[in-house]
Amino acid sequence: MELWEALAILVAGMGAGAINAVVGSGTLFTFPVLLALGYPPVTATISNSIGLAPGSLSSAIGYRRELRGQRRRVLRFGAMSLLGAVTGGTLLINLPSEVFERVVPVLIGFACVLIIAQPRIAAWARSRRAATRPDGGPLLPIGVYSAGVYAGYFAAAQGIILLSMLGTALDESIQRINALKNALAFVVNATAALFYIVFADPAWAAVGLIAGGSVLGGYAGASLGRRLRPGVLRAVVVVVGLVAVVQLVVQF
Template identity: 70%
Template sequence: MGPWEALAILLAGIGAGGINAVVGSGTLFTFPVLLAFGFPPVTASISNSIGLAPGALAGTFGYRRELHGQGRRVLRLAAMSCLGALTGGVLLLNLPSEVFESVVPVLIGLACVLIIIQPRIARRVRERKKPRSGRGRPLVPLGVYAAGTYGGYFAAAQGIVLISILGTALDEDVQRINALKNALAATVNVTAAVFYITFGEPSWAAVGLIAAGSVIGGYTGALLGRMLKPFALRGLIVAVGLTAALQLVFERF
């Protein structure tokens, strides 16, 4: 790995850590960069998951005030996130790599759609005034488990998936929901990281660069992302994501 490649991976890690703390789609920065430098898709996904875990913890620490009073909820839902992450990790390591290479372009496309409609999801959460009757809340743990499975298998936009699940079911301020999202995403990332360190074969050079960058980005609250207007940021993420999806599709032919 040359110095320019290392710098590009570090910068992608900074952007991913910051965007994950605020919205949740950082993998669409780091994963395409690793692919562009010749990493096999499964190795890139494993290395990315491990590298982003410290940044997820840093982002959660930055939202610690909004987590106050949510301890019991975090513990209950984090258990489902942990189980989901393990499920996703087992699927990634045991299914043939061809399955991952076939499914990931679809997952990236789904992530891009979620990024496009994310403002509408956030607006629904902000505009809700009256408390809900609690309908659908028993399904929240199952939704969190499904999001954890998705995040353990391929982490792109798992934060947006969580925001949509939590925001439509919980009577909380959007900032407290975002803090909860960060805590659950961090649980998935850390669980997946431990699993992949134990059973996977990451590129430790890539892991170190992404980890260093993601901590900087996660703690400062998307320093790079705030330089762009939301529309421009979403457009950039979608463009990067679609490029990665097309790259994977073309490599199969």
């Protein structure tokens, strides 16, 4: 690996960690960079998932004050996130790579649509909050499990999916919901990372660079996220995601 390639992965990891802390679509930064540097798609997503796990932890720690009083939710929904991540990881390892190559452009496109629609989703969630239950009702754990399956297979925009579900179902402030989202994303990423370390063959140099960058970016994103202009951030992520879609379609 040349120096400029290492720097590109490190910077992408920092950006991904910061964005994951605030919204949750950092994979759309790191995954296209790994593809552009010649990593096969499955190897790229495995290495990306392992590398982003430490950044998810730093994001959750950065929101530790907002997590106070949510221990029961973290345990309840964390168990569903863990099961979902194992299910998604199993699918990624056992399905043919051709399935992943065909499905991922659709998943990235879906992630981009979610990012564009996020303000409307948030407004709808706020309008629904008055009629919600303290723990979200019986369907929320199923939704969290499904989000874990999605993220265990391909992690892009899992944070936005979790934010939309949790924001709709829970009567909480957006900061406390974001804190819970970060905790659940850490459970998913850490579970997927352990699964891939045991059963897959990651590119360890890329893993280390993404991990280092995501830790720095995750903590900074948790500290400074409230000051970011969401419109600009959303536009950058969508552009990167669309570039990834075009690259995958052309490549395959």
